[in-house]
Amino acid sequence: MNRIESIDLGPDAFFMSYRQTTGDRDWLAYHAHQGIELLYVHQGHGQAVTENGRHPIRPGTLLLFLPYQLHKVEVPSVPGAPYIRSLVKFDPRIVEPYLMPYPGLSRWFLKLKRGLLARSHSELDAASRLPGMLQDFYGLYGSLPDRDKEEERSLFLISLLRELRHHVFPPDSLDDSPEGEGRSLHIDRMMDWLELHYARPFDLQSLSSDLHLSPYYLSHLFKEHTGSSIRDYITARRIREACRLLVSTPSSIQSIAEQVGGFSASHFCQLFKKSKGMSPETFRRSAQQSFDSAP
DSSP states (O other): OOOBOOOOOTTTTEEEEEEEEEOSSOEEEEEBOSSEEEEEEEEOOEEEEETTEEEEEOTTEEEEEOTTOOEEEEEOOOTTOOEEEEEEEEOHHHHGGGGTTOHHHHHHHHHHHTTOSSOSEEEOOTTOSHHHHHHHHHHHHTTSOHHHHHHHHHHHHHHHHHHIIIIISOOSOOOOSHHHHHHHHHHHHHHHHHHHHTTSOOOHHHHHHHHTSOHHHHHHHHHHHHSSOHHHHHHHHHHHHHHHHHHHOOOOHHHHHHHTTSOOHHHHHHHHHHHHSSOHHHHHHHHHHHHHHOO
């Protein structure tokens, strides 16, 4: 089974389907792909599995998957009760320009993109506005002339992310005190530093010196705000970059190991397999087979 799905998001790096239906067979998808994916379940019962655990699927479930995050979605066939779902997939890079006028939403989206939300699944109740938003946009978007689609798409993505931020995956804390704002600023500075330096061997003392904060305080604050240790976050960031390089470049495993952390090939392969459940070679081969067979 191909595990890396080739999804043609088109020139707009955006894809949406509404109420896709599978009714005559069991549904099983075990894959990763290039874009952020939002999966909303209208009907069906099953489970989704990621490296973070198992999540039940039932009507009203919303699941968020990050680029190149392996996930398995399994929904058994039930006579008279087809599996019905809606999907939104997009390259996160197309969204960032739309969010520039909205600093709060932009910071939240950066946290989402970096995999730092407290959870990635939710059970929406009947009062949720999200299903109606999907229906309204899908009905409108297909009938628009091409010249109007970018504007409507940008408005939809802003509205969608705003709904997710406030009503589905809200921030863990809304501490507006001076102390809370100071801690948030420290987190932002740490994330920026890590983004610049994640591909180099990590040195907590260097981070501490550059930010003028103690190593203990940095470690404690990062864990408190993200639920992850700094080292675990860096490892996950390196693996995401490795996935991108494996799929989009012909670089050797040794070269990629050096690019994402200065590792030996053997150590990199151990880290990758522990994270993804397969070797880098298998990940790349699955991707290539999928691309070669794509229409």
